Amino acid sequence: MVSKNQIKLITSLQQKKYRIINQMFFAEGVKVIQELLQSNFELEHLYTTQHDFEEVLGSKKSLIHENDLKKISALATPNSCLAVFKIPEEKTIIESGLIIALDDVRDPGNLGTILRLCDWFGVEQLICSKETVDIYNPKVVQATMGSISRVNVTYVDLVEYISQTKLAVFGTFMDGENIYKSNLPQEGIVIMGNEANGISQEIESMIKNRLSIPRFGNLQKAESLNVATATGIILSEFKRNQT
Amino acid sequence: MVSKNQIKLITSLQQKKYRIINQMFFAEGVKVIQELLQSNFELEHLYTTQHDFEEVLGSKKSLIHENDLKKISALATPNSCLAVFKIPEEKTIIESGLIIALDDVRDPGNLGTILRLCDWFGVEQLICSKETVDIYNPKVVQATMGSISRVNVTYVDLVEYISQTKLAVFGTFMDGENIYKSNLPQEGIVIMGNEANGISQEIESMIKNRLSIPRFGNLQKAESLNVATATGIILSEFKRNQT
Secondary structure: OOOHHHHHHHHHOOOHHHHHHHOEEEEEOHHHHHHHHHOOOOEEEEEEOOOOOOOOOHHHEEEOOHHHHHHHOOOOOOOOEEEEEEOOOOOOOOOOOEEEEEOOOOOHHHHHHHHHHHHHEOOOEEEEEOOOOOOOOHHHHHHHOOHHHOOEEEEEOHHHHHHHOOOOEEEEEEEEEEHHHOOOOOOEEEEEOEOOOEOOHHHHOOOOEEEEOOOEOOOOOOOOOOHHHHHHHHHHHHHHHHO | OOOHHHHHHHHHOOOHHHHHHHOEEEEEOHHHHHHHHHOOOOEEEEEEOOOOOOOOOHHHEEEOOHHHHHHHOOOOOOOOEEEEEEOOOOOOOOOOOEEEEEOOOOOHHHHHHHHHHHHHEOOOEEEEEOOOOOOOOHHHHHHOOOHHHOOEEEEEOHHHHHHHOOOOEEEEEEEEEEHHHOOOOOOEEEEEOEOOOEOOHHHHOOOOEEEEOOOEOOOOOOOOOOHHHHHHHHHHHHHHHHO
16 A cells, blocks of 8 residues: 555655655666665665565565556556655766766756766766756656666756866867867766757857767758767767777 | 548547558648658648748648647647648668668657658668558657658568668677777668667578677666667767768
């Protein structure tokens, strides 16, 4: 059974406001929950419809009916389990190696995909502007496929942060230098912009290294690349000489 | 005004079955509709809440109320216009240059993003297995941002097609050759697999060129790349020496 208060609490965690008040978030599905359990995320409570997760203490676990899972799930088709975790304290920024910084990325799927890309390409630090979608948004947690446990994510005033960093700052623009012909360093910050508006003017004025992903073909009418796919191409270019 | 019959027809076009019966699909939003109009797509009828699209004949256009647009739209927040187009005859496959072939990609967002990538990287032909999501699915049309008008998309029995092609066939696998160190040709077919299961066994047995996108970092626990971001990285690698 899931009590009315528990249902109320868990569904409230779909909203950022209540995640902040309660300092909790939730994840759904065996894979994501297992990855979070194996990392340093502190479990508040696990709700499952199966006799699984033997590693979790009985007091932290409830066997519930599918109908109850439906009541607390954020998914149209609920998985077999949902776990509430404490939001960990934000760690300080790891200012070394390659860093991705997001200037108001709003789509949860894009943030989740970018986090998976950071994990794949060994990027340890993801910096997000305050207006970027919350990393503990259930749709983001779902889209990260567990990568959330392996990349340090920090929310900052991006203008302030960029204005004081000693690392080289990169961004992609239509008029930038061909990324395929640029000499890319192993260290630096790559800024990725908002889905509709790209990189904001204030941030753009602070970017010294303007790169460009060339378009190909005869027509060259493709308007833009999705921010997550562009991040993948850029990370691949920065890392390809390190194999 | 939009008649009951029109509402019934247009909403039915959200389903593949009725798109096939009626040989029609619809697109929403000024940008996508304009791109389709400028290409060879034959307009059936345009519904708009604004006095726009002056290039469209009055008999092919209806000025409608927002409430009527809501009734025919597939979007949670309808745009200002919706246009019904005839599904064009499928063109024969352009068997030259670089081709992307999808082995049961099911997510409309992924197919749309892949089409945008093909457009960006000058890939003129996208081949889809019969089980791949329909290109005229409204969510795909929306995600393509107009690229649907510039890339030739053909649905085939993929096993049959691959078994007879004379082009080199590529695929990415964990045990493949490092894509960053491979000598990639300007011509060939790159197979991308299903979101959950990857490339099917039958297709895999026909792939002679096994590539791999290396993982980086100390942990190397990232499980996989999203199929659309992987397509972006692969296209970038195939094309980077052509700038």
